Amino acid sequence: MNGWLNSWRAAVRIARRDAWRFKGRSILVLAMIALPILGVSAADITIRSSQLTAEQSLTRDLGAADAQLSDAGYDGLPIYQSPDGKNKSLVNENASGQVMQDGNGPGVDVPAAVPAGAKTLKDSVGTGKVHTKYGLLDVDIRELKASDPMAAGIMELDRGHFPDAPDEVIATNAFLKTSGLHVGSSVSARDLATKYKIVGAYDLPGELKATQINALPGAFLTPLAKALKAAGRDGPGITSKYLVAVDGGFTWNMVKAVNAKSVVAHSRAVSLDPPADSEVPLFVKYPDWNRNYGGSTAEKAALLAVGATIVGLAMLEICLLAGPAFAVGARRSRRQLGLVGANGGDRRHIRAIVLSGGLVIGVVAAVVGTVLGLALTFALREPLEQYTGARFGGISVHPLELLGIGLLAILTGLLAAIVPAVVASRQSVLAALTGRRGIRHANRVLPVLGLAAVCLGVGIAVFGSMKTDNVLAVGGGSAIAELGIVALTPTLVGLFGRLGGWLPLSPRLALRDAVRNRGRTAPAVAAVLAAVAGTVAVATYTASSDLESRNGYQAQAPYGVVAVSIEREQGRDLDAVRAAVEKRFPVSSRADVSRVVVGKKTCSMYRSNPGCGRAEMVLPKANACPTDGPDADRKFSVAERRKLAKDWRCDRTYHSSAITTDSDVLIGDAGLLHALGIKDPGAEQALAAGHTVLFDKHYVEKNRLTFRIIEDSSKPVPEGQDPVGPLKSFPTYVAQDGTESYGVRAVMTPATAKAAGLQTVPFGSYFVNENAPSSKEQQALDDDLAKLGADPNLYVEEGYVSDNNIILLALTVFAGLVTIGAAGIATGLAQADAEPDLKTLAAIGADPRVRRTLSGFQCGVVAVMGVVLGSAAGVLPAIGLRKAEERQQLKFYQEALDRGWGGMGAAPHIPIVIPWSTLAALIVAVPLGAALLAALVTRSRTSLSRREAS
Structure with a gap:
């Protein structure tokens, strides 16, 4: 037992001295392991600090x-x-x-x-x-x-x-x-x-x-x-x-x-x-x-599985980046390791020395990452509180959680050093002492396992998205497929090498060097692949969800258009309100509208006082959806309800408007159509001919629109019967299908309403602006309206506002930084590993720029390969998750139809969008930036050194 402890104590001491001797490489590996620990520990402290105790709340x-x-x-x-x-x-x-x-x-x-x-x-x-x-x-x-x-x-x-x-x-x-x-x-x-x-x-x-x-x-x-x-x-x-x-x-x-x-x-x-x-x-x-409405056991298990998958992939990515560094360190120290073997040390002693390097770096990374995470939380506390809109209860530190995160760093360091330790222990003492690199054989089993994992993962993801609505199956299958691609990376890197014949000298040398040293290149490419795949997956899912929300957003007017309406005292202050809007807003045109009033006295809308009436559009019985009536779930079978859901009579969407009347008709002219952005010559001609323009075909019958005139809205109506009142019918032009009217049901000219004996009063206006009014302009208008004593309904159409653009930008920047970092690490390791070749180039008189150019292309090659493979791998899980979500919504929709719930509308549509701008930035801008950065930070000249004595 003492012998085992003494051997490990000596191994740790050798590893610590070796890490101190090669500070550059040690700092590189330390940064790779400490940065994720910094982020995780900072997130843990931030989340715990934001969680209030019962007393604080x-x-x-x-x-x-x-x-x-x-x-x-x-x-x-x-x-x-x-x-x-x-x-x-x-x-x-x-x-x-x-x-x-x-x-x-x-x-x-x-x-x-x-x-x-x-x-x-x-x-x-x-x-x-x-x-x-x-x-x-x-x-x-x-x-x-x-x-x-x-x-x-x-x-x-x-x-x-x-x-x-x-x-x-x-x-x-x-x-x-x-x-x-x-x-x-x-x-x-x-x-x-x-x-x-x-x-x-x-x-x-x-x-x-x-x-x-x-x-x-x-x-x-x-x-x-x-x-x-x-x-x-x-x-x-x-x-x-x-x-x-x-x-x-x-x-x-x-x-x-x-x-x-x-x-x-x-x-x-x-x-x-x-x-x-x-x-x-x-x-x-x-x-x-x-009842506790928290997540079910299955949901908690799914969240736990997803969290474990994310942590596992993050550890894999760190190991992929740190592993080559330990491998290069082992090769740089092969003479020292050879001396250990020459003095009686066996393979387990050499493995212990290399593993101790991972242990030392892991411990230091755990301490540094945790301390920096705590410092980062302190530094960003105020911005985080402002972003979340709530103060922390205080900086809350949970030692056991931070200890677990630190142990994760140590475990990561050990895992990253396992493969280099095994490889170093297998080299012969003679080859280590003479500095020979030996022959490196490719692993033939790993590509087979990778291909099998890709097929299995894709199959699970496709099955989960197409045959079930299990999101966990999609996520798990995608993770297995990504791990398979990582295992296939050395083979894929070799396939990239076939493109070398089409490239100029410097990129061809960089590509061939990357292919020749796959043990160094493949992990870096796999790390970039993992980071980019995650980014592309989240970006694709976010862009698709954003489009779904954008499609579901109901604008009440064209972008930048302002709508004003006032019903008090028959719109007495309306002219002054219109003048105030035109004074404060950048108005380019205006369309005035009126509303229909019915009764012995002019009343405000939606009031059922005695003497107040209304005009309402009549829905022809032939156009009514059969399932809208009472007891539809008993009158129709499930099959009949599903069939009727596709009937045009039941395909009705209710869209709110910026200016709404109780009769659903606005009294205006062609200027109203222009304000709403409606470009339909037939509609303008219909208004000029005295016809009504209708945007909901359900209300037309034999090219006519009918209104029921109700003289007194306060009188109760028996259930199942229509209100009592005379009918007025108008020749009607139905707008083309797909015309966006922003909730306006029908438009009638003042002359048409007057000819039919309908009484109208001024009601409001639509204002078309050169640009959307700012908050300061709106405050100024509110001040003017207050001075007038008017209290109009004011609506400014600002369009759909999404925060996902910021998310996509943040994801692109994150992936770019990881890609540049991984490619830079691979380039630095390549230079360290190929130092003898670079010195040979310098000795035979190669131009000093060759070193810088070669460095830039080495970095760019790694970045390109990782980004291309990652982009292809990242689209799969996003598509699978969207398909699974579609199945969930369709299942709910079908259940609603089967139970006879009304107002379901059309079947849900879940769009899938590929964020081409994000992919373009990753595939083009990021590798180019990585190559230029590597070329700029690389020294053109190198010093010659004597050959080591053998």
Whole structure:
């Protein structure tokens, strides 16, 4: 036993000295192993730091209070609630209580429900428009005495001080950034003459991006509500909660006592020590409400398998990169290893020396990576908090987890050194002492195993995507196929060598050198392959999901178009509103629209007051979908429902519009078609001829569109019957299939409506802009509209906004860095391994630029091979995952049809998109950049040295 320990102690000492002697190579391997450890440890510390403890979470909600009480919204009826206060229900489920919203209705006197002797602090929140540097901005207005000890922890003071006087407020940093104001500025609300001085800035620890203003209780919201009421506007929508401090904490019995008074309680003591389910009346009444809806055992196993696969592939990639470094180190130290053999050492001693090199590097990498990961978390804490929109609870370090990550680094170092150790132990002592490289035979078994793995993995992935909806099968099959390609890499590198005859001298030399030394080239190519394959897979899946979301996005107007509508007082302020929009926005054209009104008096839309009517489009019975009626699941069989799902009558999509009327028809002219981007000469000719233009063919019958005129909408309609009213029919032109009308159902000219006896009033306008209005321009317009006293509906079409472009860019940069790093490592190892050849070139008078050019092409060759193979390998898992997802959605769609659920629309379509721009950047830009970088950092000249004595 002592002999074994002594031999390993000597091996570790030799490895440590060897690592210190060749610092460049050691730092290279150290960086390869430490960088992933740095990332994983930083991610672990970041995730753990972002996870709040129960006490930290309660402090952000309750401050230092014992509980928070609020009106349940059930008109004073007793309730049951869950211990955390998130779920509630009426005690008597047959009681009909109307939920109070925005402070309307009688509500409940919450302070009256507070236990005797308890202290309370009111916390009210409302919304309002405040004047900013650019105009008006909708913000949350809060009234909480933040300086009260009971509120400590709810707000995080950044600078200045909390309000001390009624005319002082404090604002969040997000509000100051958006509004253009600063500490010391004055701010006021629309319709409120009082000006408030901003005396400080704060953050909400859990909502760093919230735009909020805080004032003393009763100083802002109460006068604002009075001012809005006097101006005839809606109130600020005040909701109030009460922080409560009571000796001994707010117990579960106290919670049940306030529940009897229709008050919900969020108690600190109950949240930290919840009662048993048998003591919670809500769970006794509704057992399912306390069911754990976390992932199932199968889902957790799948996530664990995916995580293990990712970790395994990451370790494989590091071993592929670090293994050649240990191999080169072993070859550079072959004379030293030969001396060990000459002095009585056997193969296991040589293996121990090389493995000790991996052990030493792994231990140092674990320590360096963990320390740097902790430092990186400290350095990036503020940007990470701003990105996530929430403060960390503190830097949380879990030693056992970091120890496990460190052991992973040590294991990786040992695994990377296994193959070089075995190879070094097999060389003869004579060949090691004389410096001969010996003959390297290719492994004939590895390509066969790789090909078998590729076939097996592709088969599993295809089966998983085409025959099942098992995502795990697709991921596992793709991983097996990728491992097979990695095993095939030496053979594939040899196939690349056949292209050498078509290349000029320098790239031909680089390619032949790469093929001749496959033991050094193949791992580097495989590492690049693995990194690029993962990037391409994620990029393909992300781009496909992005297209699906883009296709599902319903624009309510063409990009950059602004829609304004106002129904109050028959659009009395509409002309002034139109002028304000044209003043602030870069308007190039305008299309005005009106709406149809019915009844003895002109009423706002959707009101069913006596005397208020409406005009509605009539759907011909022949065009109605049979399954839309009641009891469709009993009237039709599963086969009939599936068949009817493909019927054109049932293929109806409901699209919201920027300007909506109760009659679904806009009164306008050809300018409206132009504003909507509709280029249909037939539609313009139809309007000119007095016909109606219809964009939903379901409502046309014999080229005519029919409206039912309902004089009084307040009269109830018996179930299953149509409302009573006269019908008016219009000659109609149906727009071409596929015409995008942005939710507009029909267009009728004012002359046509007047000729039919329909009464119309101005309603709104579409504004076509040269470019989309900015946030500053919108704030300025809000300010102008506030001065007018108008309150129009304003919609700005900003189009589909996706964050995936940033993701794709980040993936491309990541893959590029890994590719350049792996190719650079392979080039550096190639230069170290081929140093005698380079010195020979220099000795025979080769141009110094040959060394730099050869270095650049060596790096480029490795990058090209890895990127090409990785791009081909990465597309498979993405396509498989999308196909499996398609099967899942189709399965749900078919189940919905079988059960007779209505409104399913068309069958789901899951697009697959290849991110050609990302592939182009990887295949062209990255290898070119790697080659140029390698050429620039390589020295042109090399020093000659004496031949070693044999």
